[in-house]
Amino acid sequence: MSLNLNDKKAVVAEVSAKVATAQTIVVAEYRGIQVGHLTQLRAKARAQGVYMRVLKNTLARRAVEGTPFEGLASEMTGPLIYSISEDAVAAAKVVFDFSKTNDKLVVKAGNYAGKSLDKAGVAALASIPSREVLISQLLGVMQAPVSGFARALAALAAKKEAEGA
Secondary structure (H helix, E strand, C coil): CCCCHHHHHHHHHHHHHHHHCCCEEEEEECCCCCHHHHHHHHHHHHHCCCEEEECCHHHHHHHHCCCCCHHHHHHCCCCEEEEEECCCCHHHHHHHHHHHHCCCCEEEEEEECCEEECHHHHHHHHCCCCHHHHHHHHHHHHHHHHHHHHHHHHHHHHHHHHHHC
């Protein structure tokens, strides 16, 4: 089904709006994937806040024109699914994790904050913990000295109490 000019403009506008707020774009070739598996991938992407769409490459090139993601245009060939996320690692993580379980999804390239990534770069980006995990790790590190100090005070108080009794 071909799109008329107004539909194409609407698609480019929609994707451009997503690209304007994005930190990461990952493109993957989906040739041969069953519809059910593609539906599962899209559901995982939605759950992680990743905008995922199959687009005509010419429309995708127009959407990234004049943005930091413009360098990705040279990789836009073949049947591609585009993953766009505001979170730095979400798009890479969703696509790369799915590609580990389904060999028909082939990660082609990515772009993080204007820097082009190859397949290995996307894998490295996907291995970084999510923002929430990093924040919880930071909080754990920040709480460790305080909780250690509180335990030391409690032990000192228990010792003084035992000596006084």
